[in-house]
Amino acid sequence: MSQKTVTVSVRRLVEFILRSGDIDTVSGAFGEMDAMQQGGLMHRKLQKEAGPSYRAEVSLKHTTEMDETLAITVEGRADGVITETEMAADESGELGLKEVVTIDEIKGTYRNLRYITEPVLVHLAQAKCYAFFYAEKEDLEEIQVQMTYVHLKTGKVQRFREKMTRNELEVWYTELIDRFAVWVRHQIAWIKKRNLSIGAGSFPFEYRESQKKLVSGVYQTILRHRRLFVEAPTGTGKTISAIYPAVQAMGNGLTETIFYLTARTIARTVAEDTFGLLQDKGLAMKVITLTAKEKICVLDKVQCSPEYCPRAKGHYDRINEALYDLVTQEDRMTRECILAYAGKHQVCPFEFQLDAALFADAVIGDYNYVFDPNVALKRFFSDRSGDYLFLIDEAHNLVDRAREMYSAVMSMTELTHARHAVEDKAVDRRLVTYMDRSILAMSALRESSDQSCQLMGNIGSLIVYLTKLSEQLEETLKEGVTAPLREVLMEFYFDIRRFICAFDRSDDRYLIYALRSEDSFEIKIFCVDPSKDLGERLAKGCGAVFFSATLLPVQYYKEMLSDTAASDYDLYVDSPFAEENRLLVAATDVSSRYTRRGRKEYERMAAYIRDIIRGKHGNYMVFFPSYQLMKDVFEVFTEMELMKAGHGLQLVVQESEMSEDARQKFLDAFQADAADAVIGFCVMGGIFSEGIDLKEDRLIGVIIIGTGLPQVGEERELLSRYFNEKSGRGFEYAYLYPGMNKVLQAAGRVIRTEKDRGVIALLDERFNYSQYRKMFPREWHNCSKTSLNTIVQQVEDFWTDKA
Incomplete structure (x- = not known):
């Protein structure tokens, strides 16, 4: 039987097997900071200052033969191996120089060092692993273990050192690796079982x-x-x-x-x-x-x-x-x-x-x-x-x-809210100072902007003060703050860190801009190209x-x-469904353009809905580019003669905020062979325009009003200008592609299986323009034009052929 070797890092081994204690949002939030770039810089600084007796980043590993089927290799890099000489007596009592080796494990922290009275268990365990590996490799009977904690803000250092024998390290490590082996053996057995089952399986359908x-x-x-x-x-x-x-x-x-x-x-x-x-x-x-x-x-x-x-x-x-x-x-x-x-x-x-x-x-x-x-x-x-x-x-x-x-926002409102939260509270005055300086930096940026939306140049001063503020927040929270102030400061800290991290990532694929109104001001770091x-x-x-x-x-x-x-x-991948199962039409005499919106256009849209659903009793969904247009057309439609609810017709309308129960109730209205026809009024890009599966007669038609283009806004215009400068395709990237995607998603609600039959009506004259037709998928090549004069006949002919 061949032996399998499993490799794991020292850190992962000890953090998995030896973890203990409580979950704590405060300590957990900053635990990751120890391993970030600042911690690495402090590591290197201490290592350089340690002198010639200090070897940094020493690779070590140890393989344990568990039995003839399993070996476990644990590997990593010790932060430091210190080799020193000291005066010591030998067995005869004579004094002489003796070489002493110390394994150094460095951990960066923002926690006040006076609260660290002993090494953290998993930190010490890492050092003990390296100590055992080194003692085995160099055949040392004794070795020292040193835990070095360095404050990432002040650079102050606190060390704990103890001497251990190779024998006691071996006993400790053997127990550790035995506990880990239980998990390894389970995983090996499971993977063998899994792979055998995969090999025996086949594609579950024809x-x-x-x-x-x-x-x-x-x-x-x-x-x-x-x-x-x-x-x-x-x-x-x-x-x-x-x-x-x-x-x-x-x-x-x-x-x-x-x-x-x-x-x-x-x-x-x-x-x-x-x-x-x-x-x-x-x-x-x-x-x-x-x-x-x-x-x-x-x-x-x-x-x-x-x-x-x-x-x-x-x-x-x-x-x-x-x-x-x-x-x-x-x-x-x-x-x-x-x-x-x-x-x-x-x-x-x-x-x-x-x-x-x-x-x-x-x-x-x-x-x-x-x-x-x-x-x-x-x-x-x-x-x-x-x-x-x-x-x-x-x-x-x-x-x-x-x-x-990858984007982030910092607002004046958020800064002032946090500042008010610490008013008259027993917090470090440095925290208040950095809050005030951050607010002043935001105020200066506000004074430099004279438009409602303006690209910003240098926001470095704000970043400097926010960085100092985040460091002070970490220290304040580590030392302990009572609720509810702690909740406010924790949320504030995470928002600041997100903003700083976004700034650190930002390059020419990002835009930094300010949004200003009479009562608000915010800076957004906007990831345009992710x-x-x-x-x-x-x-x-x-x-x-x-x-x-x-x-x-x-x-x-x-x-x-x-x-x-x-x-x-x-x-x-080509569609597997027969084209003749679908009627696809694009109207030439209606538009959702803002310049065309009004009672007359809404009546034309409502007439299309009426004429399409008269072609066959059943369930339909009508998709709109916005809630406002949906509301306007719904009001006109319900005013039409014989079109009010209660005349064999049930109307259901999507709301802007719907609970899970409300969503399910909406979908439950779409039942096959129901006495009433159902029309669902929905919004493109919303919860009912993708991901729902109303098969066969539960949905027989989708009517799409408008091209789905995102509403013109300041951020969309920034996107458009950015991609215009980059490739000359600003309108396409900011508006056309996202809009047509919503259209295609909504249209996809109709034909779900080979048994499905249905109508897809695109109600906007722009769907007949080449710029939009180029966005159609291959299976839409037979899209025909329609108008209010022809739609009734086209729909009747389609359903007659399907009878």
């Missing part, structure tokens, strides 16, 4: 030609460690056609974790169901769905502190037992499953699921778990890359989501597949979502 093409494209992309952009029309089975080859690639050792990333809850449910389908057919795979903290927290209000949450107290003392219970018993780790095991072991369900993800083969979750620099899974991405595969569903949504992730930021995240994995029913033009999405666009693959 292949369509379009699915063969997609499955092959995805697998080849993974094999070559590339990125693929897929336009796959609704109904092509793109979810299974992406997941199945990814699973096969995992069985062949091409990827270690599949991340299925989405923008909407419904898409996560589809992914769960797809993995579940494969599991029902024999696939052994651990799949976890990640849930936002606010939705999985057991408290009424999220308060991650032991004084408020009993589960936060001692969470890390219980977490590994809870994890082992979960991963050895469950393969489908849904929200309900996580909550059940978290309750059983009294641990935080949010942190629990993040740890459980490390043991999952597939992780389903929102985009932000990979791409958002403030939320991304640090357990996977903070200090390493991996053979991770990213399957990015609804990829058309990622452009705006990414801009949001491709580089996304690329850095994608580089953490071995490949990525972006797919959507609407990814046209593909070059635009490649440029916006990937920094390797020139070498990325793209694939267009």
Whole structure:
């Protein structure tokens, strides 16, 4: 039997096996800061100042032969190995010089050093690992361990040193590695079982030609460690056609974790169901769905502190037992499953699921778990890359989501609110001083801007004071602040850090501008082109597949979502459905342009709706570019004779804020063979324009009013000017492409299966212009023109042919 060697870093080993204590938002928020650039700079400064006896960044590793089947290698770099000589007596009592070796482990912190009275357990454990490795390598009977804590703001240092024998280090390390081996053996056995099941599996359906093409494209992309952009029309089975080859690639050792990333809850449910389908057919795979903290927290209000949450107290003392219970018993780790095991072991369900993800083969979750620099899974991405595969569903949504992730805002209102919160409070005066200076810096920027929206030049002075303010906030919060001031300052701190980090990332792909009104002033660092930021995240994995029913033009999405666009693959999958099952028309005598809006145009739109639904009794959705236009047309439509609710017609209207129950009630109105016809009035780009699946007679027509172009606004105009200067395509990038994507998504609600029949009516004369027609997918080549004089006959002829 061949021996398997598993390699793990010193830090990951000790942080996993030896973690203990409470969850605390304050301490947890700043724990990451120790490993950031400032900590690295301070490390190097201390190492240079230490003198010739100090060797920095010494690579060390140790392999333990557990048995004939398993060896575990632990490796890392000691911050320092100090070799000194001291006077000591030998066995005969004679004095002489003796060489003494000390392993130094440096940790940067913002915590006041007077509160650090002994080394943190996991920090000391890292040093002890290196000490054991070095003593073994150099055959030393004794070695010293030194913990060096350095304050990242003041540079002050506090050290703890103790002498240890190789024997006691070996006993300690053996217990540590034995505890870790339990997890390793479980994972090895699981992966063997998983891969055998993958090899025995097959595609769960009869292949369509379009699915063969997609499955092959995805697998080849993974094999070559590339990125693929897929336009796959609704109904092509793109979810299974992406997941199945990814699973096969995992069985062949091409990827270690599949991340299925989405923008909407419904898409996560589809992914769960797809993995579940494969599991029902024999696939052994651990799949976890990640849930936002606010939705999985057991408290009424999220308060991650032991004084408020009993589960936060001692969470890390219980977490590994809870994890082992979960991963050895469950393969489908849904929200309900996580909550059940978290309750059983009294641990935080949010942190629990993040740890459980490390043991999952597939992780389903929102985009932000990979791409958002403030939320991304640090357990996977903070200090390493991996053979991770990213399957990015609804990829058309990622452009705006990414801009949001990498942008940040600082407002005068937020600064003054925080300043008022500390008024007359017992806080360090330096905190108040830096707040005042930050406010003055914002005031100066306001005085320099004389427009409602203005690009800014140098905001360096604001950044300097915000940086000092954030450092002081860290120190203040570390030393302890009572609620509710702590909550205010914590939120304020995170906003400042996000703003500073956005500034540090900013380059010529960003715009910094001010928004000014009579009662507000804010500075926004706006990520116009997120491709580089996304690329850095994608580089953490071995490949990525972006797919959507609407990814046209593909070059635009490649440029916006990937920094390797020139070498990325793209694939267009033809629709598998018969063209004759769909009537697609574009009106020539109606427009949603602002200059045309008025009673007369609304009556024409309402007449179109009336004439289309008279062609066949059934369910329809009407999509509008805005709530206001929807309201105006709805009022006109309901005034029409015989068109009021109660005449065999039920009207349902999307509201701007809808609960989950309200959304479901809206969709439940669309039932096949109902006595009343149903018309849903909806907004393009909203919750009902994508991700819903009303098959067959539950929806037989979609009427799209307007081209979906985003409303003209200051930020959109900045986008337009930026891309005009860059490529001469400002209108397309800022308005046309996002607008037409909404149109295509709305149109995709109709034909979901080969049994579906339906009408798609595009009510805006601009859909007949070449600029817009070029945006149509291939299967729309037979789009015909229509008018109020011809629409009735066209609809009647279509349904007569389908009878």
